[in-house]
Amino acid sequence: MEKKYWVPALEKANDILLLIAQFPSELKMMDLSKQLNIHKSSMFSLLNTMEILGWIVRNADSTYGLGVQMGMLGMCYSNNNSLIHSFHREAAISRELLGETIQLAKLEQQDVLYLAKEEAPTPVKLASHPGMKLPAHATALGKCMLARLDQAKLTQLYPVEEATLKVLTPYTLSTTRQLKQELTEIRVNGYALDQQESVEGFQCVAAPIVQANGQVVAAVSCSMPKHVWEHKEQAVIREIVSLAERLSGSTHII
Numbered sequence: 001m002e003k004k005y006w007v008p009a010l011e012k013a014n015d016i017l018l019l020i021a022q023f024p025s026e027l028k029m030m031d032l033s034k035q036l037n038i039h040k041s042s043m044f045s046l047l048n049t050m051e052i053l054g055w056i057v058r059n060a061d062s063t064y065g066l067g068v069q070m071g072m073l074g075m076c077y078s079n080n081n082s083l084i085h086s087f088h089r090e091a092a093i094s095r096e097l098l099g100e101t102i103q104l105a106k107l108e109q110q111d112v113l114y115l116a117k118e119e120a121p122t123p124v125k126l127a128s129h130p131g132m133k134l135p136a137h138a139t140a141l142g143k144c145m146l147a148r149l150d151q152a153k154l155t156q157l158y159p160v161e162e163a164t165l166k167v168l169t170p171y172t173l174s175t176t177r178q179l180k181q182e183l184t185e186i187r188v189n190g191y192a193l194d195q196q197e198s199v200e201g202f203q204c205v206a207a208p209i210v211q212a213n214g215q216v217v218a219a220v221s222c223s224m225p226k227h228v229w230e231h232k233e234q235a236v237i238r239e240i241v242s243l244a245e246r247l248s249g250s251t252h253i254i
Contacts (some may be wrong), residue, residue, distance in 0.1 A: 012038055013046055013055075017070070020056060021131045025065045032064070074130070083209070083218060084116050086247055091118040091220065094243045098222060098236055101126055102243070106218040107145040110157055112136050115218065126223055127199070134198055137165050137179045138172045140206035141219045144192035147183040148208050148216035154180070171196040191241050196226065203229035205237050207244035220244050 015036050020027065027035070033043040047064065050056045054069035084104065091102040095118045103126070104116040111133040119126075128134070136142025146154065158176040165174055173179050186192045194204035206221035220243050222236050229236070 020064050025063045028062045087116050090246050094239050095120050100222050100224050103221050105141045112139050112142040135166050138168045138198045140192040140194035140204040141221045144206045144208045144219050145216050147186040168198050169200040205240050207241045209244050210248045212249050
């Protein structure tokens with residue numbers, strides 16, 4: 001995208017919001033300043049303005065969280081997004097059938113961006129949340145969407161055949177060659193598995209949501225501890241594939 005009319009202050013504010021969203025109520029001004037390499041005087045002005053606008057809130061311990069305006073914007077986005085509406089309606093059915101949490105995400109270059117979640121009342125909660133990003137190669141969500149890309153797009157994202165990939169656990173795919181080999185299998189199966197690749201001790205299955213024109217727009221997934229997966233595997237795979245099919249076929253806004 002052309003940056004001829006770029007506003008650096010807005011870019012800095014955006015970086016601050018993304019970091020606070022990733023670590024809510026954990027970071028103080030100096031933490032934000034150091035991690036984003038923004039001088040403390042500029043950071044002070046930015047945080048003060050964003051706090052007045054309601055974009056962020058400063059907690060009693062001087063850490064920061066997202067403000068009410070961000071919540072309102074997120075709600076407006078969800079209300080105007082037909083796929084998220086459909087997801088909540090259909091995923092609630094899957095959540096009740098499986099007794100497990102269901103998630104929706106889309107692909108953003110080499111990452112997955114989590115969009116929505118239907119959380120089940122299980123003892124173990126997933127750390128992921130809407131707005132969070134993870135490397136696509138380390139998640140079932142990401143892999144099932146990568147598998148639907150044409151070869152040119154896939155090569156654009158991963159141009160080096162033997163490039164090293166970021167490893168999240170001992171089970172994460174570590175090279176682009178391994179990833180591309182697995183994508184071939186995913187295309188045949190119609191779904192992808194995450195076998196302790198993003199979080200050790202957790203298994204996940206995901207299936208792509210595809211528009212009528214064949215374009216993948218998002219994916220749905222279900223994750224659970226490994227010992228639970230061993231009892232539910234086939235039922236979960238069937239339901240997640242079914243959920244993706246129910247959400248596919250229409251032109252969704254996303």
